[in-house]
Amino acid sequence: MSTTRVDGVTRRYAGALFELAFARGALDAVQADVERLGRELSSPAIGAYLFDTRVPHAERRSKLEPVLAGMHQLMQNFVGLLFDKRREAVLLNLSAAFHERRLLLDRAAEGVVESAVPLGEAELSKLAAALSRVMDKTLHLENRVTPDLIAGVRVVADNRMIDFSARGRLDGLRRTMLSSPLPSAASSA
Amino acid sequence: MDLRASEVTSILEKEIENYQGESDMRSVGTVLSVGDGVSRVWGLEDCMMNELLEFPGGVRGVALNLEEDNVGCVLLGNASKVKEGDTVRTTGRIISVPTGPSLLGRVVNALGDPVDGRGPLSVTEADYLPIEQPAPSVVERQPVDTPLQTGIKAIDAMIPIGRGQRELIIGDRQTGKTALLTDTIISQKNTGGGDPDNPEQVICIYVAMGQKQSTVVDVVQKLEAQGAMPYTIVVSASAMDEASMQYLAAYAGATMGERFRDEGRDVVIMYDDLYKQALAYRQVMLLLRRPPGREAFPGDVFNLHSRLLERAARLADNAPEINPRFKKGGGSLTALPVVETQEGDVSAYIPTNVISITDGQIFLESNLFNAGVRPAVNAGISVSRVGGAAQIPAMKKIAGGLRLDLATYRELQAFAQFGSDLDKATQKVLTRGEKLVEILKQGQYVPMKVEDQIMVIYAGTSGGLDDLATSKVPAFEKAFLAHMQDNYPDVGTTIREEKKVSDEVKKLLDEALAAVKPQFA
Numbered sequence: 001m002s003t004t005r006v007d008g009v010t011r012r013y014a015g016a017l018f019e020l021a022f023a024r025g026a027l028d029a030v031q032a033d034v035e036r037l038g039r040e041l042s043s044p045a046i047g048a049y050l051f052d053t054r055v056p057h058a059e060r061r062s063k064l065e066p067v068l069a070g071m072h073q074l075m076q077n078f079v080g081l082l083f084d085k086r087r088e089a090v091l092l093n094l095s096a097a098f099h100e101r102r103l104l105l106d107r108a109a110e111g112v113v114e115s116a117v118p119l120g121e122a123e124l125s126k127l128a129a130a131l132s133r134v135m136d137k138t139l140h141l142e143n144r145v146t147p148d149l150i151a152g153v154r155v156v157a158d159n160r161m162i163d164f165s166a167r168g169r170l171d172g173l174r175r176t177m178l179s180s181p182l183p184s185a186a187s188s189a
Numbered sequence: 190m191d192l193r194a195s196e197v198t199s200i201l202e203k204e205i206e207n208y209q210g211e212s213d214m215r216s217v218g219t220v221l222s223v224g225d226g227v228s229r230v231w232g233l234e235d236c237m238m239n240e241l242l243e244f245p246g247g248v249r250g251v252a253l254n255l256e257e258d259n260v261g262c263v264l265l266g267n268a269s270k271v272k273e274g275d276t277v278r279t280t281g282r283i284i285s286v287p288t289g290p291s292l293l294g295r296v297v298n299a300l301g302d303p304v305d306g307r308g309p310l311s312v313t314e315a316d317y318l319p320i321e322q323p324a325p326s327v328v329e330r331q332p333v334d335t336p337l338q339t340g341i342k343a344i345d346a347m348i349p350i351g352r353g354q355r356e357l358i359i360g361d362r363q364t365g366k367t368a369l370l371t372d373t374i375i376s377q378k379n380t381g382g383g384d385p386d387n388p389e390q391v392i393c394i395y396v397a398m399g400q401k402q403s404t405v406v407d408v409v410q411k412l413e414a415q416g417a418m419p420y421t422i423v424v425s426a427s428a429m430d431e432a433s434m435q436y437l438a439a440y441a442g443a444t445m446g447e448r449f450r451d452e453g454r455d456v457v458i459m460y461d462d463l464y465k466q467a468l469a470y471r472q473v474m475l476l477l478r479r480p481p482g483r484e485a486f487p488g489d490v491f492n493l494h495s496r497l498l499e500r501a502a503r504l505a506d507n508a509p510e511i512n513p514r515f516k517k518g519g520g521s522l523t524a525l526p527v528v529e530t531q532e533g534d535v536s537a538y539i540p541t542n543v544i545s546i547t548d549g550q551i552f553l554e555s556n557l558f559n560a561g562v563r564p565a566v567n568a569g570i571s572v573s574r575v576g577g578a579a580q581i582p583a584m585k586k587i588a589g590g591l592r593l594d595l596a597t598y599r600e601l602q603a604f605a606q607f608g609s610d611l612d613k614a615t616q617k618v619l620t621r622g623e624k625l626v627e628i629l630k631q632g633q634y635v636p637m638k639v640e641d642q643i644m645v646i647y648a649g650t651s652g653g654l655d656d657l658a659t660s661k662v663p664a665f666e667k668a669f670l671a672h673m674q675d676n677y678p679d680v681g682t683t684i685r686e687e688k689k690v691s692d693e694v695k696k697l698l699d700e701a702l703a704a705v706k707p708q709f710a
Binding site for chain 1: 197214215216217218221231232233247257258276278564
């Protein structure tokens with residue numbers, strides 16, 4: 001599950017690219033290019049250089065040209081526009097923002113299932129199918145082992161937490177007991 | 190607090206009985222930053238404005254800024270327990286406080302949690318009400334026409350307060366603002382004998398915001414000593430509490446008062462003080478990066494106070510028919526907000542705001558206080574815009590000319606300092622004024638019944654004290670009231686019940702004056 005926090009500017013630029021690619025029927029090609037660019041930028045050779053403000057603007061732009069060669073025309077135009085508008089920082093989280101839009105289009109969401117013991121593939125897909133119905137979205141889940149849960153599972157997906165764990169139940173019980181008036185206090189008041 | 194194992198077991202039994210196998214689905218977010226009592230949270234997509242949030246470690250927060258990609262919230266507890274990356278959960282509940290009779294006699298914080306060490310409150314889930322509630326509409330109200338007796342002569346005679354009114358108490362530090370409030374609370378004992386179950390008893394709520402802990406303790410001790418706590422709730426958000434608690438306390442107190450108002454009871458709520466509350470609000474809003482306006486207060490600082498004070502109202506008798514939220518009509522919530530001024534500057538930002546919202550103000554002046562005029566009410570600039578209608582006819586008749594007499598006295602007093610040769614008429618006004626000022630002086634914790642006030646003020650305004658030495662007026666007042674009590678016990682009752690001073694009563698008062706005066710010649 002992606003945990004990258006996408007800022008508003010990146011979301012708007014990515015949204016525009018996404019809509020255009022969708023309208024031209026080139027969504028898969030552009031997405032592949034966006035992901036490839038993301039991988040390239042994560043390499044220190046390009047990434048560190050590209051966002052180093054001490055390097056002249058034109059030089060940074062030319063550094064990216066070989067990477068862009070062969071990419072979809074929309075992608076090339078998009079990167080050109082970013083450099084013209086001095087918004088190259090948008091490239092940092094472009095991949096995550098684009099992915100977010102894609103999930104939205106596919107009515108899908110990614111999530112994490114925390115469990116006290118590792119879950120099998122079959123269990124995971126069964127859980128995903130059940131929760132997909134509840135959340136009205138196709139869920140892609142990954143498993144994380146958290147022994148602290150004692151038993152059961154806790155799912156965090158699409159900014160929601162669904163707690164089926166023993167730890168969650170105990171916490172709930174603790175909260176209820178702390179906020180419940182004791183019978184003796186109630187009768188004496 | 191005693192904790193019995195059997196009681197814990199009974200709660201557990203209830204839990205097991207009501208156990209539902211369903212999961213707990215909440216909107217969650219992640220803490221991005223935390224500091225200075227505020228936190229920014231990423232996620233929380235379904236979060237509501239003013240929703241209570243749960244942080245790890247039992248810390249609670251309130252969502253105040255719903256922005257494009259994060260939620261700004263204030264923390265209502267120990268911020269050191271919260272760290273970056275923590276998971277925050279929504280509760281689906283707007284910030285609420287417990288209300289109802291079980292709060293009477295208790296000292297609680299801004300969240301309604303008891304802080305007096307006397308154990309938990311016996312309240313149910315239904316007793317929790319949101320701290321922000323809409324004020325009654327125009328049709329749900331009725332005009333203010335019943336007096337709220339403060340027991341203070343200077344106020345009840347010249348600046349009367351009606352039930353459902355909002356009267357500002359304004360003055361510099363150390364001018365007796367809190368003392369005036371305490372006296373008003375003590376005086377309410379006369380309405381229902383101090384029995385909170387008596388429907389006639391006025392319920393009092395004292396909200397201390399940004400006050401010293403010692404001041405709050407002092408007030409509570411005084412109220413306890415005077416037997417005023419059984420019908421009083423103290424909401425304390427002292428100077429050591431988080432700024433968020435200090436600004437929310439006023440709304441919490443208002444909600445507690447509204448519960449009684451909506452059940453047909455009369456309530457008086459005191460906000461001590463709104464200037465400190467505005468400072469706390471400014472602190473929170475600046476930390477949440479809301480744009481600062483004049484004196485760095487946020488743009489909605491006016492609304493902060495206006496929406497709070499609008500909740501003071503006298504409900505129409507048929508209010509429950511219009512809105513089922515009201516269980517009984519005719520109840521009232523009187524607000525006595527306090528604003529502390531700096532160097533007597535009433536034209537500062539917050540004082541002018543609150544003056545414009547309220548139905549009048551009682552101005553306490555340090556010069557008067559230092560000159561021994563206590564309560565240090567400046568009758569010249571103090572005013573009550575609706576209270577006149579709420580004064581009983583007897584008081585209106587007797588004290589009608591009091592303000593004018595005092596104003597003339599003050600004017601001539603300044604004039605008389607320049608010359609010693611004064612004509613008889615001027616000397617008469619000065620003599621009368623001196624006596625009236627003396628009569629209006631009153632000690633602390635000795636609120637006076639309205640009939641006693643009327644008798645004493647009659648002695649002054651009728652000119653009966655003109656030939657008495659000013660220094661002897663306090664002793665005379667005591668003796669006169671004692672004489673009335675001993676020899677004419679019916680006079681007080683007649684004034685109280687008939688609410689007017691007949692010629693016959695006047696005659697008896699004159700007789701008593703003539704009888705007591707020779708003792709002080």
